[in-house]
Amino acid sequence: MTETPAQLDLWPAPYASGAVDATVTVPGSKSVTNRALVLAALASEPGWLRHPLRSRDTLLMAEALRTMGVGIEEGVGPDGSGERWRVIPAGLHGPATIDVGNAGTVMRFLPPVATLATGPVRFDGDPRSYERPLHGVIDALRVLGARIDDEARGALPMTVHGAGALEGGPVEIDASSSSQFVSALLLSAPRFNQGVEVRHTGSRLPSMPHIRMTVDMLRAVGAQVDEPETGGEPDVWRVSPSALLGRDLTIEPDLSNAQPFLAAALVTGGRVTIPDWPERTTQPGDALREIFTEMGGSCELTEEGLTFTGTGRVHGIDVDLGEVGELTPGIAAVAALADSPSTLRGVAHLRLHETDRLAALTKEINGLGGDVTETADGLHIRPRPLHGGVFHTYDDHRMATAGSVIGLAVPGVEIENVATTAKTLPDFPQMWTGMLEA
Numbered sequence: 001m002t003e004t005p006a007q008l009d010l011w012p013a014p015y016a017s018g019a020v021d022a023t024v025t026v027p028g029s030k031s032v033t034n035r036a037l038v039l040a041a042l043a044s045e046p047g048w049l050r051h052p053l054r055s056r057d058t059l060l061m062a063e064a065l066r067t068m069g070v071g072i073e074e075g076v077g078p079d080g081s082g083e084r085w086r087v088i089p090a091g092l093h094g095p096a097t098i099d100v101g102n103a104g105t106v107m108r109f110l111p112p113v114a115t116l117a118t119g120p121v122r123f124d125g126d127p128r129s130y131e132r133p134l135h136g137v138i139d140a141l142r143v144l145g146a147r148i149d150d151e152a153r154g155a156l157p158m159t160v161h162g163a164g165a166l167e168g169g170p171v172e173i174d175a176s177s178s179s180q181f182v183s184a185l186l187l188s189a190p191r192f193n194q195g196v197e198v199r200h201t202g203s204r205l206p207s208m209p210h211i212r213m214t215v216d217m218l219r220a221v222g223a224q225v226d227e228p229e230t231g232g233e234p235d236v237w238r239v240s241p242s243a244l245l246g247r248d249l250t251i252e253p254d255l256s257n258a259q260p261f262l263a264a265a266l267v268t269g270g271r272v273t274i275p276d277w278p279e280r281t282t283q284p285g286d287a288l289r290e291i292f293t294e295m296g297g298s299c300e301l302t303e304e305g306l307t308f309t310g311t312g313r314v315h316g317i318d319v320d321l322g323e324v325g326e327l328t329p330g331i332a333a334v335a336a337l338a339d340s341p342s343t344l345r346g347v348a349h350l351r352l353h354e355t356d357r358l359a360a361l362t363k364e365i366n367g368l369g370g371d372v373t374e375t376a377d378g379l380h381i382r383p384r385p386l387h388g389g390v391f392h393t394y395d396d397h398r399m400a401t402a403g404s405v406i407g408l409a410v411p412g413v414e415i416e417n418v419a420t421t422a423k424t425l426p427d428f429p430q431m432w433t434g435m436l437e438a
């Protein structure tokens with residue numbers, strides 16, 4: 001049956017009649033929260049997470065760890081200091097069933113953890129999770145000594161038969177389809193008998209800042225990591241076996257979720273401040289300072305946070321986004337509103353993200369009158385006058401926020417299933433309207 005508009009869940013994206021001027025507090029980073037949960041669960045003593053992100057992806061991670069025996073007490077700190085979760089490690093056990101949703105971090109980071117549990121741990125998730133690459137993790141874990149039943153061969157659903165320990169040691173993987181393969185193996189490696197030596201053998205390795213984030217967070221809990229950027233062999237990471245410390249960790253705001261708000265300043269010629277923007281960070285969203293400046297704005301990092309100011313003019317950009325792939329939908333949205341063409345390169349692997357992001361962006365921007373073509377590894381975007389219409393999101397949070405950016409500048413854009421932003425930013429619609437009312 002074909003879907004009629006009446007059956008769609010449509011959210012009229014607010015149009016900005018003038019320049020936005022707002023301060024927007026952005027919740028914690030998905031990538032940092034889910035790494036912190038895994039590392040705290042594998043530690044030898046309890047730990048705390050301050051300001052963790054509470055969203056679908058992080059609640060799935062917390063629930064999965066609980067199912068294997070970890071204690072996670074969600075709560076708020078005293079005197080309105082915000083969300084504060086206590087993680088109490090325990091002997092990991094099956095039988096357990098883990099719902100990964102469509103969270104790359106859950107489907108990739110937890111199979112190595114499950115090898116350390118006693119008993120079978122079943123992994124299942126949204127239909128899209130069956131299509132997302134997982135072979136790098138499955139094949140590597142087998143080489144390192146794990147028993148896995150993957151009836152779909154290299155994909156979900158599957159069962160990891162945890163033996164309470166994993167031998168570990170050297171392994172080669174091709175992580176060109178997802179950096180999360182490398183991060184997954186490194187995060188659990190201190191608990192493998194021999195630790196791990198991961199050698200990436202493929203061509204490109206995307207999302208390097210996310211691998212740096214993994215290495216930094218491992219070191220912060222006491223792990224010993226050798227890696228290419230501090231003098232190690234290229235494309236080789238080594239983690240030694242060791243106990244991990246329970247820490248009291250403050251989670252940074254999610255800079256990729258700050259993107260639509262910064263984009264709002266850029267496309268309306270306004271000003272947006274994001275408090276608590278870290279001075280130093282491994283989050284890929286930090287690259288927005290440079291990318292959005294090149295596209296026509298300017299930014300300043302002060303004690304108040306990052307203030308981004310637009311001029312009302314938006315320029316196209318030619319940029320390799322391989323390191324910061326998750327920023328692509330938001331950059332494409334801004335590029336569609338620019339005064340010159342853009343070429344976004346280095347992001348072929350986005351075809352296997354929450355949805356095929358290259359196809360989805362092309363179809364939806366063109367559906368509003370745009371002129372976008374897919375290239376082998378990205379998008380070519382020639383700005384055209386856009387008109388209103390339905391912007392489909394394909395269960396992809398970043399499609400919903402990208403469409404909302406276009407809606408600021410184009411009257412009559414309706415976002416289908418804006419609730420999909422719950423994956424990483426459940427309050428997005430309220431935050432967006434709040435920004436415009438400020």
Ligand SMILES: O=C(O)C1=C[C@@H](OP(=O)(O)O)[C@@H](O)[C@H](O)C1
Nearest residue numbers: 031178179180206207210325326
């Ligand atoms: O490790 C992480 O937290 C992430 C790594 C990246 O994945 P890919 O390397 O698969 O793109 C990124 O796109 C994703 O949003 C989060």
Ligand SMILES: C=C(OP(=O)(O)O)C(=O)O
Nearest residue numbers: 102103104105326353354
């Ligand atoms: C690719 C993304 O998520 P995941 O962690 O599910 O891979 C993303 O958030 O843009």
